Amino acid sequence: MSRIAYVNGRYLPFGEAHVHVEDRGYQLGDGVYEVCEIRDGALVDERRHFERLSRSLAALRIVPPLSSEPLRFVVAETVRRNRVREGLVYVQITRGVARRDHGFPERSPKAALVVTVRALDRAKIDASARTGISVITVPDDRWGRVDIKTIGLLPNVLARQAAKEAGAKDAWFVDDEGFVTEGASSNAWIVKDGILRTRESSSRILTGITMMVVKELAADLQIKVDLRAFTVEEVRAADEAFLTSATQTVMPVVRIDGSAVGSGRPGPLTTRLREAFYRKAELGRSIT
């Protein structure tokens, strides 16, 4: 079955799904996106993903191409037409098509909306979670507003590629003071003496939806969360480490820059949070 993409009002087979050469997303990275998990044919934490999308759009002063309800309908319909029950839905909104010029176009074009869906190999992700993954560290050379989920992801792309070339699964960014900010497409956590530690929300990280859910889950399980940045040295000395994202939920990190974290195997608190995650996540109605 061919994959279907929604592009500016039309549901199209991938081969025919194109955007204009002067789309400001393509030319200037002038746009935002969201990635939401599909589980058992339903969206996971849809409400919070759409809220963050609205915040990202407002931060860039992009007028949404559709209001909330029609947008949710389009996303659900794209998932339905792709018949994906386990996967991801990707929503991208750019400022639209205009003659290339850095400043905002004088007459606002209609924002461009693309929605794509892809299946996820859950067995493969679960297999990674059983062994845990390795990360490398890279200097955080991103811009100062990474709290906005923009499509300008070049430093993240280069970081992930560096990880791949080093035989690791992911890269963690480290700021000028030596503190881990976050992963290339995830939030970073450690566990020390039974306490979870992750960086406080600020313009230096993207506040992950998964991170928000894990914080609430930890409160339910009476596990303390310390909202404080940590150094790479502290990761090495930690009992456990993990990352969170919509694509991997809670993923154990067992090596950093080649050194083992804790026992070098997924730790008990990480495993408990991974197993309990869907108890706290908001599962929508089944679409497919």
Ligand code: PDD
């Ligand atoms: N990325 N930090 C960054 C830089 C991210 O790109 C992401 C998510 C996160 C975690 O956010 P959430 O828990 O809401 O997925 C943190 C998505 C999955 C991506 O770009 O594919």
